Amino acid sequence: MDNSKPGSARAEGPSVADTLQSDPSIDAPLLENSYAFLGDADIPAERYTSEAFFKQEMQQLWPNAWQWVCREEHLQDQGDNQVYDIGDYSVIVTRVDDNTIKAYLNSCTHRNTRLLGAEGSGYSQGFTCPFHGWSWHLDGSINNIPGRWDFPHVSEESHKLQEVNCEIWGGFVFINIDPDAKPLAQYLDVLPEHFSHFPLERRRIKLHVQKKLPCNWKAAQEAFMEAYHNFETHNSPNGANAQYDIFGDYVSRFIHNIGNYSPQSLSDYPGDKWRDPPLTEQQMLEMLAINDRVLEEGETARSVAAQMTRDNFKAELGVDLSNTSDSLILDSIEYHLFPNMFFFPGILIPMVYRFRPLGNDVDSCIFDLMIMEPLPEGAEHPEPPEPILLEVEQSYTEVEALGWLGAIYDEDTDNLQLQQQGFKTSRKGATLGNYQESRIRRVHLTLEKFLNL
The missing domain is CATH 3.90.380.10 (Naphthalene 1,2-dioxygenase Alpha Subunit; Chain A, domain 1)
Structure with missing residues (x-):
């Protein structure tokens, strides 16, 4: 050499x-x-x-990079959730059903109040805003809007929970806040092939x-x-x-x-x-x-x-x-x-x-x-x-x-x-x-x- x-x-x-x-x-x-x-x-x-x-x-890296939040075993049962904070950003990851894990911005779509408090694990059958009581199902769809008569301009599509990219590799649950993020597989490079030998x-x-x-x-x-x-x-x-x-x-x-x-x-x-x-x-x-x-x-x-x-x-x-x-x-x-x-x-x-x-x-x-x-x-x-x-x-x-x-x-x-x-x-x-x-x-x-x- x-x-x-x-x-x-x-x-x-x-x-x-x-x-x-x-x-x-x-x-x-x-x-x-x-x-x-x-x-x-x-x-x-x-x-x-x-x-x-x-x-x-904070503005250009963390909202655009894939990050692992938790392990799948943190979300074993329907309604189990994990709150993950990075700087000013907060994300909820939850098990929707046996086959589905989703992630949402930890923010009410009415007046943006944080839905869940401190980072860590929890359980909920849905999500309710502590300010005005708007609520959502685990899949992010609207459950109830108090005084719905005053919100004819609100639709299911416009005010469901704001979904975040969420993927799983090696038993780890990853999120990426960027709506246009490339798939996790492209980011992982050699890891899936290498860790197929040591799962x-x-x-x-x-x-x-x-x-x-x-x-x-x-x-x-x-x-x-x-x-x-x-x-x-x-x-x-x-x-x-x-x-x-x-x-x-x-x-x-x-x-x-x-x-x-x-x-x-x-x-x-x-x-x-x-x-x-x-x-x-x-x-x-x-x-x-x-x-x-x-x-x-x-x-x-x-x-x-x-x-x-x-x-x-x-x-x-x-x-x-x-x-x-x-x-x-x-x-x-x-x-x-x-x-x-x-x-x-x-x-x-x-x-x-x-x-x-x-x-x-x-x-x-x-x-x-x-x-x-x-x-x-x-x-x-x-x-x-x-x-x-x-x-x-x-x-x-x-x-x-x-x-x-x-x-x-x-x-x-x-x-x-x-x-x-x-x-x-x-x-x-x-x-x-x-x-x-x-x-x-x-x-x-x-x-x-x-x-x-």
């Missing part, structure tokens, strides 16, 4: 692809490698701090945590788009040789191996903790919190950890992972869907993320974290848990169900307020690595298209 070309340089040592190709059960999508150099100009700091830029996003509709929400973060929504999600920070933020060697893929304007991915790393890939990192001497396979087992197992001939830390996970899921959940690759079981595999959604198909790292502005504040956002657990064959989706809300000053470790991940998420988010403050101080923009931070650049290039920049 000619490392003199921008974006062509890679970490030394074996690559993620080398590890994946040695896995006999590897899924074909994980063997795809898709990267293109997208430029190296700084990202202006004002994109994270400017009220004017934030206003542009998200056969996952259940084990845990849902929401946390307020003291930074711009883009800064928050960008902290999760690269593994370059792992060495310093997490004191971990994993991810130095991560693979980054960009599949189009809307979809990107990274893959980094867990329980397997190359000391050569850390050759230009400070110190020698992870390089001299390199970790043995037995030490890698200890890194994976498997301290009471001695490797036998021919075994590796990855193969042992993967098999123990298969055995545990079979015993505890009745889920058969016998044909699941070591990579899908162990590795951090993260897909991003523009503007703010992350989907992890893995077993030990099975998260879904969403980052969005908190109200109309350029300096804060809300981070939704779901742990998605595989369902046994034939099992029905249980009722999803209510989200646990954490304030800015609270620690993820307060959520006992997160276990060891709580401290990791604290590490991931503890730098964000410092970064937001730094954006406001700096005389220059953010400089991105050509490869390791290419997914961040892809987001900004697509954002520019939405904002006509």
